[in-house]
Amino acid sequence: MLALFLALSMFAPQAAAQKAAGPSFETLARQADEAREANRLDRALSLYRQAVKLKPDWDEGWWAVGTITYDQDKYAECASAFRRLTALKPELTPAWILSGLCQYGIRHYATAYQDLLHADKLGFQATPDMARAGRIHLVFLLTKNGNFDRALQLCTHLCRNYSVTPDLVAAAGIAGLRRTWLPEEVPSADRPLVMAFGEALAATAAQQYQDAITKYESVLKAYPENAEIHFRFGSYLLSNASERGLDELKTAVRLDPKHVPALVGLTMEYLTRGDYATASQYGERAVEIAPTDFAAHLMYGRALLEDHKLPEAITELEIAVKYAPDSPDAHFSLAAAYARTGRKDDAARERAEFQRLKKLLNSRVGSQ
DSSP: OOOHHHHHHHHHHHHHHHHOSSOHHHHHHHHHHHHTTTTTTHHHHHHHHHHHHHHHTTTHHHHHHHHHHTTTTTTTHHHHHHHHHHHHTTTHHHHHHHHHHHHTTTTTTTHHHHHHHHHHHHTTOOOOOHHHHHHHHHHHHHTTTTTTHHHHHHHHHHHHHHHHHHHHHHHHHHHHHTOOOOOOGSOOOGHHHHHHHEEEEEEEEHOHHHHHHHHHHHHHHHOOTHHHHHHHHHHHHHTOOOHHEEEEEEHHHHOOOTOOOHHHHHHHHHHTOOOHHHHHHHHHHHHHHHHTTTTHHHHHHHHHHHOOOOOHHHHHHHHHHOOOTTTHHHHHHHHHHHHHHHOHHHHHHHHHHHHHHHHHHHHHTTTO
16 A cells, blocks of 8 residues: 555656646647637637747747737737747748838837838738838838938839828828928928828829829919929929929029939939030039938039049049949949040949849849
């Protein structure tokens, strides 16, 4: 009898330990999936949380935790879940998009910006709705960080591939005005301007020519002293009504003598017209006002190149490459300048870099 008692007492701690250990990972995962399929999301979430504790490298579990908490607006938890998932599956674009959206939800804008930029590099490969959400939030953050031109490029993509909604109109209007606002930060007094200008920019992006003209004229009637509207309207008109477009750009500079984009636009237009001396004058003003602006140096360099001022052109174009080493146009122009001065090896190097960047850019455009 004593021997039997001792034997049972030896196994009792093991049985108690097994009971205390709880269900296995496999059991938790199965039960979590079943609960989710039955739309018992709180129960499913609890089980998924337990399962990923037992198996921290379970990517499907982190995806489940992240998506459920995202749908429940629990942005802090979903941000943590997607951070774990991106570490486990760095090639999974939807994880980067949702991580960025969750970070945005808890106002961690710097982290959200980096996550969505990474998703952009991956081509926003996701469902249409998810890709749109990621792109429009990237527009918000590009604008917040002062990258207005890239924000408007992305707005153009959205207007041409998705429905034009009020949030997209607002995003375009803010970027067009070159204000570092998030949509919720727009002062109430400026909201009519933002939306009216955004409508004109959205029509521009959607290639609705006459509608865009009408909307630009309407917003200019209400806000005639706004240099940004004159600049955008002028830039839009140049391809079809160049004299009127030129006048609008000059009006922008008259209203704001330090309006660098308008000065660059005038440099480009006079280059197109073959008036290289006038182009150089506007380009020189642009680089004096904005010595770190890549586009100003690039266009000024091109004007000098066409005006046969080769040493000065090379200086400006080398600065352009320095500030925008990933710009195919800058390398192409610098290659042309080197070639005209007989620097064959330098020209060949810049042409090779131009071809590499152009191929990379085309591959990214093709994946969108």
